[in-house]
Amino acid sequence: MTFLSRHRIILPVVSLAVLLAATFYMQPRAMSYFGLNLLFNLAVPIALATIAQMMIIMVNDIDLSLGAFVSLAACVTATFLNDTPMIGLLILLALILSYAVLGALIHALELPAIVVTLGMSFVWSGLALFILSSPGGASPGWLRTLMTVKPPFAPMAVVAAVIIAGVTHLLIIRSGLGTVLRGVGGNARSVERAGWPVIRLKALAYGLAGLFGVLAGMALVGLTTSADANIALRYTLLSIAGVILGGGEFTGGKVSPVGAVIGALTLTLAASFLSFMRLSPDWQIGAQGAILILVLTARLIFSRKGAEA
Amino acid sequence: MSDHETAPIVTLTDAARHFGPVRALDGVSLSVAPGDCIGLVGHNGAGKSTLVNLVNGGLAPSSGEIRFPGGASALEAGVRSVFQELSLCPNLTVAENLRISHSALKGPGWRTRARAEISESLNTIFPGHGIDPNAEVDTLSIAQRQMVEIAIGFAPRGTQARLVILDEPTSSLDAGIADQLLAHVKRFCGSGGAVIFISHMLGEVFDVASRIVVLKDGKVVAERITADFTRQGLVDAMGHVTTETATTETARAHGPQVVQTEQGLTARKGEVVGLSGLAGHGQAEALAKLYLSRSSSWRSRKVPDVVFVAGDRPRDGVLPLWSILRNISISILQQGAKRGLVNREAETAIAADWKSRIGIRTDDVTNPILSLSGGNQQKVLFARALASPAQVVIMDDPMRGVDVGTKQDVYAMIRAEAAKGRTFLWYSTETEEVCQCDRVFVFRNHEISAELTGADITEERILQASFEMQEAS
Numbered sequence: 001m002t003f004l005s006r007h008r009i010i011l012p013v014v015s016l017a018v019l020l021a022a023t024f025y026m027q028p029r030a031m032s033y034f035g036l037n038l039l040f041n042l043a044v045p046i047a048l049a050t051i052a053q054m055m056i057i058m059v060n061d062i063d064l065s066l067g068a069f070v071s072l073a074a075c076v077t078a079t080f081l082n083d084t085p086m087i088g089l090l091i092l093l094a095l096i097l098s099y100a101v102l103g104a105l106i107h108a109l110e111l112p113a114i115v116v117t118l119g120m121s122f123v124w125s126g127l128a129l130f131i132l133s134s135p136g137g138a139s140p141g142w143l144r145t146l147m148t149v150k151p152p153f154a155p156m157a158v159v160a161a162v163i164i165a166g167v168t169h170l171l172i173i174r175s176g177l178g179t180v181l182r183g184v185g186g187n188a189r190s191v192e193r194a195g196w197p198v199i200r201l202k203a204l205a206y207g208l209a210g211l212f213g214v215l216a217g218m219a220l221v222g223l224t225t226s227a228d229a230n231i232a233l234r235y236t237l238l239s240i241a242g243v244i245l246g247g248g249e250f251t252g253g254k255v256s257p258v259g260a261v262i263g264a265l266t267l268t269l270a271a272s273f274l275s276f277m278r279l280s281p282d283w284q285i286g287a288q289g290a291i292l293i294l295v296l297t298a299r300l301i302f303s304r305k306g307a308e309a
Numbered sequence: 310m311s312d313h314e315t316a317p318i319v320t321l322t323d324a325a326r327h328f329g330p331v332r333a334l335d336g337v338s339l340s341v342a343p344g345d346c347i348g349l350v351g352h353n354g355a356g357k358s359t360l361v362n363l364v365n366g367g368l369a370p371s372s373g374e375i376r377f378p379g380g381a382s383a384l385e386a387g388v389r390s391v392f393q394e395l396s397l398c399p400n401l402t403v404a405e406n407l408r409i410s411h412s413a414l415k416g417p418g419w420r421t422r423a424r425a426e427i428s429e430s431l432n433t434i435f436p437g438h439g440i441d442p443n444a445e446v447d448t449l450s451i452a453q454r455q456m457v458e459i460a461i462g463f464a465p466r467g468t469q470a471r472l473v474i475l476d477e478p479t480s481s482l483d484a485g486i487a488d489q490l491l492a493h494v495k496r497f498c499g500s501g502g503a504v505i506f507i508s509h510m511l512g513e514v515f516d517v518a519s520r521i522v523v524l525k526d527g528k529v530v531a532e533r534i535t536a537d538f539t540r541q542g543l544v545d546a547m548g549h550v551t552t553e554t555a556t557t558e559t560a561r562a563h564g565p566q567v568v569q570t571e572q573g574l575t576a577r578k579g580e581v582v583g584l585s586g587l588a589g590h591g592q593a594e595a596l597a598k599l600y601l602s603r604s605s606s607w608r609s610r611k612v613p614d615v616v617f618v619a620g621d622r623p624r625d626g627v628l629p630l631w632s633i634l635r636n637i638s639i640s641i642l643q644q645g646a647k648r649g650l651v652n653r654e655a656e657t658a659i660a661a662d663w664k665s666r667i668g669i670r671t672d673d674v675t676n677p678i679l680s681l682s683g684g685n686q687q688k689v690l691f692a693r694a695l696a697s698p699a700q701v702v703i704m705d706d707p708m709r710g711v712d713v714g715t716k717q718d719v720y721a722m723i724r725a726e727a728a729k730g731r732t733f734l735w736y737s738t739e740t741e742e743v744c745q746c747d748r749v750f751v752f753r754n755h756e757i758s759a760e761l762t763g764a765d766i767t768e769e770r771i772l773q774a775s776f777e778m779q780e781a782s
Contacts, residue, residue, distance in 0.1 A: 174420075176408055176414060176415055176419055179408050180408065182398070182400060183398040183405070186397075186398030186399050186400035187396060187398040187399065190409065191409055193367065193390075194410035195412070196409075196412075253400040253401075254400045
C-alpha cells in the first residue's frame with residue numbers, strides 16, 4: 001500500500017494546485033480576492049452538479065440526464081420561483097421526488113440507468129423548452145444576493161466550495177446512512193442480506209442527486225440572472241469528469257465528495273487557464289479534453305504503481 | 310436467555326422450497342438447539358444453500374414451517390450467516406462493513422464503537438490476525454476478508470449471535486487460521502451458541518460437529534451424531550462412491566521441460582506440478598505472471614500455448630450473461646472459425662461432448678451459466694480449458710467449494726490428460742490435492758522454499774517447507 005493509493009485525495013489536490021500555480025504564473029493579477037472569485041464563480045453550480053452525479057455513480061449507476069435536469073431546474077427557478085415562489089418551490093420539490101421515484105423504478109425493474117436517464121434527458125429538455133422557449137426569466141432577488149455575497153477573507157465561490165465539500169463529506173463519508181449508501185455501490189447483495197431495503201436506499205441516492213441537481217440549477221440562475229433551456233447541457237459530461245477527476249470510480253461505490261468538488265474546480269479552472277494562454281476558442285474544448293486525459297493518465301499510473309507495491 | 314436456554318433456536322418442519330419445477334429442498338425437518346454444532350454435508354446442488362437461506366430468513370419456504378422461538382424473525386432470533394462467496398462491501402473499511410449489518414450503530418462516535426467491536430471479535434476468533442479495522446476491504450487478501458466476514462458473523466451487533474451459519478468458511482483460509490476458527494466454533498458452542506458448519510473438508514466436519522446432517526437431492530438422507538459416522542460411511546451417504554485414496558499411478562517418464570520461470574518454477578511435458586504453501590504466499594501471482602508471459606494481449610493465436618482455469622469464478626472465470634455453451638466454447642472459437650465466422654455445429658458438438666465427459670448437471674447447455682451451482686460452474690471452466698488444444702494448463706485453486714465427487718472426476722480427467730502429454734500447473738490450498746501431483750513447489754513469502762518429488766510429497770514435508778524459515782528466524 002503506497003501513500004498515494006491510501007490517500008486518493010492527494011492527486012486531485014495536486015492537479016488543482018499545479019493548474020492554479022500555472023494560472024497565477026500566466027496572470028498574476030488573478031491572485032486576488034476579486035480574481036479568485038472570477039476564476040471560480042461558475043464552479044459553484046458545476047460542483048453541485050458533480051455532487052449530484054456522484055450520488056448516482058455511488059450506487060453504480062450513471063446519469064446522462066443531469067445537464068438537462070439542471071437546465072430545467074434553472075428554468076423553473078428563473079420563472080416560477082421568481083414569479084410565484086410557492087408554486088416554484090412545489091415544482092422543484094416534485095422534481096426531486098421524481099428523481100427518487102426514477103431511482104426506485106430503475107432498481108425495481110432492473111433497468112439500465114444509462115438508458116433510462118438518456119431517455120429522461122429528452123423529457124427534462126422538453127419540459128424546460130415548454131417553460132422557457134426563449135432565453136429569459138429573472139433571478140429571485142434573494143438568490144442573486146446569496147450568489148454575489150462578499151464574505152471576508154475568501155471569495156464566495158471558494159467559501160461555497162468548502163461548505164459543499166464539508167457538508168457532503170459528513171453526509172456520505174462520515175454518517176452511518178452514507179456508509180450504507182456507499183455499501184449499495186460496493187455490494188448491493190450483502191446490504192440486502194443485512195436487512196436493508198435496497199430499493200429505498202437507491203431512491204434516497206437518486207433523491208439526493210435530484211436535490212443537488214436542483215441546487216445547481218438555482219445557483220446557476222443566481223449567477224447568470226436569467227435562464228435558457230440549454231443553459232447547462234454541458235453539465236452532464238462535466239459532472240462525470242469531475243467525479244472521476246476527484247478520485248471516484250465508475251463502479252464499486254468508490255466516491256469522494258471532497259474530491260468531486262476539487263474535480264469541479266479543476267475543470268472550471270482549466271477553461272480559464274486556456275483563455276489566459278490566448279488559445280483560440282476553437283481549440284479550447286479539445287485542449288480541455290487533453291488536460292482531462294493527462295490527469296486521468298497520471299492517476300492510472302499512480303494507482304498501478306500502488307497495486308504493484 | 311435463561312428461559313430459552315434449551316429451547317431450539319430454529320425448527321424446520323417438513324420445509325420445502327421449489328424454484329419452478331426444481332425441488333431445491335424437498336421436505337426437511339431439522340431442529341437446532343443451543344450448544345449444537347451441526348455439520349451439513351452434501352454435493353453441490355444437494356440443497357445446502359437453499360436450506361441455509363431458509364434458516365437465515367433469506368427465502369420463505371414453499372411449504373412446511375420454520376419457527377424461531379427466540380424472536381419473530383431470523384435476525385431477531387440471533388441467526389447469522391457467513392456466506393461462501395465473499396459478501397463484504399469492498400469499498401468500505403472493515404469497521405464500516407460492520408455498520409452495514411449492525412443498524413443500531415448510530416449517532417456521533419459510531420465509528421469508534423464499530424472499530425472496537427470488530428477488533429474485539431477478530432481478536433477473540435483469530436488472535437494475532439493483524440487486520441486494521443480502518444483498512445478498506447479491497448486492500449485485504451481473500452483470507453483476511455474471509456476472516457473479517459467470520460468476525461462480523463460472531464460479533465454481538467447489539468444483540469447476541471445465537472446461531473451462526475458458516476458456509477465453507479475455511480476454503481480460502483490456510484491451516485493455521487482454519488484451526489483458530491475451529492477452536493472458536495468449539496468454544497462458541499460450548500458456551501451455549503449454535504453453529505451450522507458446511508464444509509467439503511470432511512476432516513473439519515468430523516473435528517467440530519456434534520451432529521452431522523447429510524443432504525442429497527433436497528432431502529435429509531442421514532442425521533446422526535458424529536461418532537456414529539466414519540469417513541467412508543459419510544462419503545457413501547452423500548451418494549458418490551469414491552475411493553479414499555487416489556489410485557497410485559506408476560511413475561512415468563516425462564517429456565522435455567516446457568515451463569521455466571525466473572523464480573525456478575519448472576515443469577516437463579506430461580507432468581502435473583503442484584504449487585503449495587500457505588494461502589497468499591505468491592502462488593497465484595506466480596501462475597498469473599507465467600500465464601501472462603506466455604500469452605499476448607495483442608495477438609491471439611489459433612492454437613494457444615497456455616490456458617487458465619480460474620478459482621475465483623465471479624472475478625476471472627464465468628461470463629455471467631452467457632449460456633453454458635458459450636462459456637465452454639469461448640476458448641475454441643478460433644479453431645472452428647471459418648472466414649472469421651463461428652462454426653455453430655462444431656461449437657454445439659464440443660459443448661455436448663464436454664457436458665457428458667465432465668458431467669455438467671443441466672438439461673440444456675443453452676441455459677444461462679448462472680443457473681448452475683458453484684461446482685458445476687467450475688466444471689464448465691474446466692471444460693473450457695481442456696477443450697482447447699493448449700499444451701500447458703494453469704489452474705489457480707480451481708477446486709474451491711467443489712464437492713468430493715466432482716473432485717474425483719476432475720482428478721481422473723487431469724491424470725488422463727497428463728498421460729496424453731499435457732502439462733498441468735496446479736495451485737491448491739488443499740494438501741490432499743497437492744499430494745496427487747508428480748512434483749510440488751512449496752511457496753513461502755513469494756519464493757519457492759522447497760521442491761518435492763515422488764515419495765517426498767507428504768503433508769508433513771509440505772507443512773515443514775511452509776513454516777521452516779519462520780521457525781529459524
